[in-house]
Amino acid sequence: MSLPFTPEPCDGRADKIVCRCLNVSEAQVIQMIARLEVRTVRDLSQHTGAGEGCTCCHAKLAEYLEKFSCEAAALG
Ligand code: FES
Numbered sequence: 001m002s003l004p005f006t007p008e009p010c011d012g013r014a015d016k017i018v019c020r021c022l023n024v025s026e027a028q029v030i031q032m033i034a035r036l037e038v039r040t041v042r043d044l045s046q047h048t049g050a051g052e053g054c055t056c057c058h059a060k061l062a063e064y065l066e067k068f069s070c071e072a073a074a075l076g
Pocket residue numbers: 018019020021022050051052053054055056057058
């Protein structure tokens with residue numbers, strides 16, 4: 001008997017939401033940083049919409065930029 005395919009993460013949680021106002025997920029933010037080499041919160045907002053509401057997620061977006069910009073640059 002085979003198990004049904006489930007696209008959800010193994011821990012059963014949906015993708016983590018980084019910006020609740022615009023419903024932007026962690027995966028979307030990381031993809032933009034890696035693919036488009038986005039380096040500022042303003043650029044990230046333009047590409048994903050994240051941070052265009054109450055702005056309380058800006059500090060979190062900056063953390064993602066700092067962490068994943070370095071990793072993307074290291075991968076070349
Ligand atoms: S939580 Fe991102 S703009 Fe409000």
